[in-house]
Amino acid sequence: xxxxxxxxxxxxxxxxxxxxxxxxxxxxxxxxxxxxxxxxxxxxxxxxxxxxxxxxxxxxxxxxxxxxxxxxxxxxxxxxxxxxxxxxxxxxxxxxxxxxxxxxxxxxxxxxxxxxxxxxxxxxxxxxxxxxxxxxxxxxxxxxxxxxxxxxxxxxxxxxxxxxxxxxxxxxxxxxxxxxxxxxxxxxxxxxxxxxxxxxxxxxxxxxxxxxxxxxxxxxxxxxxxxxxxx
Amino acid sequence: xxxxxxxxxxxxxxxxxxxxxxxxxxxxxxxxxxxxxxxxxxxxxxxxxxxxxxxxxxxxxxxxxxxxxxxxxxxxxxxxxxxxxxxxxxxxxxxxxxxxxxxxxxxxxxxxxxxxxxxxxxxxxxxxxxxxxxxxxxxxxxxxxxxxxxxxxxxxxxxxxxxxxxxxxxxxxxxxxxxxxxxxxxxxxxxxxxxxxx
Numbered sequence: 403x404x405x406x407x408x409x410x411x412x413x414x415x416x417x418x419x420x421x422x423x424x425x426x427x428x429x430x431x432x433x434x435x436x437x438x439x440x441x442x443x444x445x446x447x448x449x450x451x452x453x454x455x456x457x458x459x460x461x462x463x464x465x466x467x468x469x470x471x472x473x474x475x476x477x478x479x480x481x482x483x484x485x486x487x488x489x490x491x492x493x494x495x496x497x498x499x500x501x502x503x504x505x506x507x508x509x510x511x512x513x514x515x516x517x518x519x520x521x522x523x524x525x526x527x528x529x530x531x532x533x534x535x536x537x538x539x540x541x542x543x544x545x546x547x548x549x550x551x552x553x554x555x556x557x558x559x560x561x562x563x564x565x566x567x568x569x570x571x572x573x574x575x576x577x578x579x580x581x582x583x584x585x586x587x588x589x590x591x592x593x594x595x596x597x598x599x600x601x602x603x604x605x606x607x608x609x610x611x612x613x614x615x616x617x618x619x620x621x622x623x624x625x626x627x628x629x630x631x632x633x
Numbered sequence: 634x635x636x637x638x639x640x641x642x643x644x645x646x647x648x649x650x651x652x653x654x655x656x657x658x659x660x661x662x663x664x665x666x667x668x669x670x671x672x673x674x675x676x677x678x679x680x681x682x683x684x685x686x687x688x689x690x691x692x693x694x695x696x697x698x699x700x701x702x703x704x705x706x707x708x709x710x711x712x713x714x715x716x717x718x719x720x721x722x723x724x725x726x727x728x729x730x731x732x733x734x735x736x737x738x739x740x741x742x743x744x745x746x747x748x749x750x751x752x753x754x755x756x757x758x759x760x761x762x763x764x765x766x767x768x769x770x771x772x773x774x775x776x777x778x779x780x781x782x783x784x785x786x787x788x789x790x791x792x793x794x795x796x797x798x799x800x801x802x803x804x805x806x807x808x809x810x811x812x813x814x815x816x817x818x819x820x821x822x823x824x825x826x827x828x829x830x831x
Binding site: 414418497501524525526528529530531532533536537540567568571572574575576578579581582585586589590594595 | 642648654658684700704
């Protein structure tokens with residue numbers, strides 16, 4: 403099963419809209435949960451078992467903690483830390499999972515051709531594609547910087563917060579700038595920024611699953627808004 | 634010929650994309666701290682300009698044409714939206730990017746004083762994330778409590794950020810934006826100009 407990038411973008415939109423509005427009644431929670439489950443199921447379908455499992459465990463733990471142990475009356479340091487953790491996870495996890503799924507399963511070529519079909523200006527789509535591609539790179543570079551520092555015996559920058567920040571930030575910027583140069587050289591040789599309209603190897607077509615999923619997502623959004631604000 | 638060299642090229646777009654990703658990574662790393670205590674959320678106005686000063690000053694050395702800062706702010710608005718920060722702040726983020734762009738353009742993207750002011754204005758995007766707290770205060774408050782936050786956290790949050798303090802926060806953000814620009818410039822000079830990378 404292969405989803406069209408347009409469906410994926412629509413899914414991001416819907417999930418972030420629903421994640422933004424808080425769920426108050428059980429019905430709203432049900433909609434929110436089902437919206438969160440879709441990307442997890444899709445991750446499983448795409449055989450990304452470990453990340454699907456990780457997301458699922460984190461989300462379920464946070465939900466259970468929120469509902470069973472925390473209320474608006476809880477106070478104290480431990481519970482405020484827990485609330486912090488659960489707040490992040492419950493609030494941002496759905497959007498995060500969806501974004502992760504989209505980044506992991508969309509090829510840049512597909513993404514660009516989809517943006518072209520939607521008549522998004524070239525500048526915006528190129529920048530967005532770079533952003534999408536770049537998050538994993540930043541993570542990778544960051545961990546190799548950490549490895550290099552450990553090898554040299556620099557652990558935390560001598561306990562100095564500023565140094566800690568500087569030691570990580572500067573090499574990261576160095577490598578990112580260099581990668582950027584290489585990336586633009588590679589992109590320009592492939593004709594990016596040329597005058598003529600670019601063609602695409604990938605032909606995008608909306609399939610049955612796309613329509614089904616889009617219908618479901620639209621219905622979920624409508625239900626959510628109607629039940630929250632009008633009933 | 635003049636017109637042509639002023640247009641943004643593929644290389645510029647790639648630069649913008651990279652710096653948007655870096656800025657978001659910095660924002661995300663520090664943003665997580667906000668969940669420990671609501672006062673840290675208010676302290677973003679101090680922390681984030683200082684932290685993002687370095688990448689932004691490096692970005693400013695690469696900006697030569699109008700539009701790059703604006704597109705950067707559009708990207709940040711999109712990422713914020715996807716990250717579940719809400720749509721209310723998005724126009725504000727883009728507006729601050731546009732104004733910052735104009736200010737930097739008036740200095741031809743070279744004069745350091747203009748760049749400092751421009752970065753100060755650009756930092757308004759941090760305040761844009763406070764927007765839901767201000768505009769929809771009552772419903773947002775209820776939303777947070779229903780969403781599993783404790784009343785203590787929410788009270789502190791609204792005590793730190795409300796209509797009265799936002800003026801102070803905006804001024805603080807601007808001041809620290811300027812400080813961040815100066816510090817960032819110093820770091821860029823120390824590391825990058827010596828290495829000949831800019």
